[in-house]
Amino acid sequence: MIVSSLLDTDLYKFSMMQVVLHQYPGAHAEYRFKCRNPGVNLEPYIDEIREELQALCSLRFTESELEYLRTWRFIKSDFVDFLGLFQLNTKYVEIAPSPQGNGEIEIYIRGPWLHTILFEVPLLAIVNEVYFRNTHPGLDLSEGRRRLREKIALLRDTPGYSECRIADYGTRRRFSREWHREVVTTLHEGLGAQLTGTSNVWLAWQLGLRPLGTLAHEYLQAHQALGPRLRDSQVAALEAWAKEYRGDLGIALSDVYGLTAFLRDFDMYFCKLFDGTRHDSGDPFVWGERVLAHYQDNRVDPRSKVLVFSDGLDVPKVMKLYEHFHGRCQLAFGVGTNLTNDVGPTPLNIVIKMVRCNGQPVAKLSDSPGKNMCEDDAYIAYLRQVFDIPILAEAESAA
Template identity: 85%
Template sequence: MIVTSLLDTDLYKFSMMQVVLHHYPAAQVEYKFKCRNPGVDLVPYIAEIREELAGLCSLRFTPEELEYLRGWRFIKSDFVDFLALFQLNAKYVEIYPAQDGPGEIEIRIRGPWLHTILFEVPLLAIVNEVYFRNTQRGLDLSEGRRRLREKIALLRDTEGFHDCRIADYGTRRRFSRAWHEEVATTLRDGLGRQLAGTSNVWLAWKLGLTPLGTLAHEYLQAHQALGPRLRDSQVAALETWAREYRGDLGIALSDVYGLSAFLRDFDMYFCKLFDGTRHDSGDPFAWGERVLAHYRANRVDPSTKVLVFSDGLDIPKVMRLYQHFHGRCQLAFGVGTNLTNDVGPEPLQIVIKMIRCNGQPVAKISDTPGKNMCEDSAYVTYLRQVFEIPADPEAVPC
């Protein structure tokens, strides 16, 4: 089995799941898989992916895992009690050849949000590992180890970057589970305090690292169907999060409707309430400058706030961003694919995104058009009107 523990996922899945349990236990959702690499044939591996899915759905949280979760300051006892009874169910997942093009596959996840939210990350890890163990049999990982050593040395040994810290965000696109563990172990031993932690809860538990994460796009997208009127959905999502965590896990994601729409909603109250914001699309330097200016305009000292960068980072880009913003605010960097799938072959660019909630379409309109994903173009047009988002002539149709 590829995934052997339900902890082998990203922390923000648990933080969002707790909110779903307490506030939206009846919500129904739909997720869709997409591979952005052209010409990748995944159809031959459908049976193998289904077999791994069955293994995933056989897992339960162990008493030791539950005790670990219970020790987190922001996890509530009733949520851990729920997880003690929890098990993923394959009836919510369909995997079949797509109609769109040769080699493409459909993965659809439909069901209660509370019972489907944990599918995304392990399913993506399964698709990755099934694909690479079939197409790269016996791959010599010495090249991956060489590249990893160079990255560690660059960050560790360059003068002026001793306070620059990175985190592993690479679960969903890793080459394999074993390689992910080796990468995290090597980073821990090679970087010391410069490794802030990992988004992967199982590795954090096993290797004694700090688990990191807050919320993802799906949380804000779902509020398009869960909130009051659509225009207030982003505010409703942030307010519900604040009610649940009372000041903990205070990093807001800024790109579900683009930065301009986010900043219109992220007023002085939210500027003071949340610890910082996360970048995940668009030019990170321009984004950071606008966010810092927004804090100043709302009479908040930017040096007390965190900017989290997590969009397609590698170590040189981390260092450029650190050099640009260091001393002006607090900084955090989440590096994903470039750490956990940089071994030689081209990584898969695969995602699973929420596309419906309670029967209604949901979408994000990020600052990188290629990241948009929705099956209802009329809804996207309406969403743009509601949030005053100008149409992008280069946007990829959803």
Template identity: 65%
Template sequence: MPVIESLLDTDLYKFTMMQAVLHQHPAAHAEYRFRCRTPGVDLAHHVEAIDAEIDALCTLRLTDDELAYLRCLRFIKPDFVDFLALFRLQRKYVSLRASQVAPGEIELEVKGPWLHTILFEVPLLAIVNEVHFRDTVGAPDEAEGLRRLQAKLDRINDAVGFEDCRITDFGTRRRWSRAWHDALIPRLVAGLGEKFAGTSNVDLARRHGLVAQGTMAHEWLQAWQALGPRLRDSQVAAFEGWAREYRGDLGIALTDVIGLDAFLRDFDMYFCKLFDGMRHDSGDPVAWGERMIAHLHANKVDPRGKVLVFSDGLDIDEVMRLYAHFRGRCLMSFGVGTNLTNDLGPSPLSIVMKMVRCNGQPVAKLSDTPGKTMCDDPGYLAYLRQVFEVPAPETAVSGSG
């Protein structure tokens, strides 16, 4: 069986962003680049197997049942579903080869119309991850994986005061395998009960009767660095573009595309009242949460009515620590990924695929965690820092990615 069996086997925010691209920037061109942050991993050994999986991915079409499911989501518009009925991923937009300069590494790139390439990221990462573990480790130690999962469930269920804690599965891109991911979902439903808020995976949400969760990713704000008005106004333009598309729905704003300081300068009282909450994905989560609560207070918004979404490398212990720290001061949600879907013993890979150019111009993710900054043009990265008044940290490497 192929690694990816459905175009819905991806994160919801890929579809929500894709709909906004269709309506606002259908002619935009995008470039994405893969990066493995885990040192010493020989992915070049798997090039042929990965290539075959990409070929299989590009044969998929959405079925009538899948299209009907999408039509039932309140924020998905009929014309977008009509477009998806004709859609398939095009193999010509993907290039894959073993690196000639870094032995063991691969060069995996996607270049083409943003509308026709946006759905590649998550399945490509899932393919690389599953092929690697399948061909280097073999069959998963399911007994060990289930033991570890049960220990996590017991830890949070046995603790007092966590009844309102809400956890969402964010684990598609770095899961052990599609089959393992599918097997975990019913166990999370049964083991967490009301604490399990759903999954970011659209296919699993559809098949298991769960709520599909997600709003926007870094690429939405990155692209506006090239598509918006002047660069300094690009982040504001991206949030306004999102609000035009969803009219108050899907209202969780991502805060770390150009760093938290720049976000807070742009996220004024209008956005504080308009959006339902904010998502953390880099930097110290406690410091981030404290600053978000203070920012909401400063803009005359009660934080107890807003959601802080934590999603940066969480495990259950970190979820419990953060929930205990902020309990009663705001609403909270926790997106747990790799620690749920790839915790069977072997160390998971740290792999990403990020937009690096839009309409031929460089774009950047200027993360609050220096190692997560991604840009292929050091000159542009320096200019972005200057425009948004973001100092370069001493430990950061400009243009890493």
């Protein structure tokens, strides 16, 4: 059984789920799976993935898990009570070979947002582990351990970087559950305070670490169908978040419509209200400079705000970003695949993205075109028009 606890997921799933319970309990969502690696044949493993999905849907939150969740100050008691009754259901998930017959698989998740939001992370972890245990059975992890030790030594022992800290963001694309635990345990022992925590709630609980996360793209995408008019959807999403958390979990995600569109909406009110912003696409140095300038233009001291970097990071890139921005703002770095799936074989680049909400198409138009995902070209064109987004998203990061 690959996933043995419903806590074995990322924190932002729970923080978003609480908003859904309180503000959008009737919303309907649709998600789609995509493997971005060309030529990967997942079709032979469909039955195994389905078996693991059945096992996932047999899980319930235990009393000790619920008590752990109650210790978080931003979690409401009624939400924990709801989770005490909660169980995932296989009827919301469809897994099938691609009709193109190319070895790809299709995974669709359709159902009430409240009852489908927790599928994404464990399902991706399941696909990863099923794939690697079949394609690389009994892999010697000594190479992975060697690479991990080098990363720890580089960050810990390089002069001038003692205040540079990282977090584990690697649940979705980990090599395996056991390797994920070994990685985070080794990081905790080797880095001490330079490891700020993990996005994985179960590991945070088991290892006494801080769970980290706020919101994901799906939350802002859903507001394209839930908010008032489309042009105001980003503002509506941020307002709803502030209403729920009253200052907690104050990191805004900046790349659902690209940075230019985000900064148009992220006015002085939001600059002061939110603790910081998170980067997840485009050139991180360009992004950081523009965000810091935006804070200054809105009479906010950038040194009081956090820039969170989380897009395809490794330790050397973290250190370059730290060197560039250190002292000008507060910094946080989330490293994912390069920590939890750097053992030799090429990692899978797989995602599950929301594509519809309440029957309407939703989309992300980030500063990295390869991350965009929508099934309706006409809606993409309309979204670009409404938010004044260039046809080539690359223009965002070059602006």
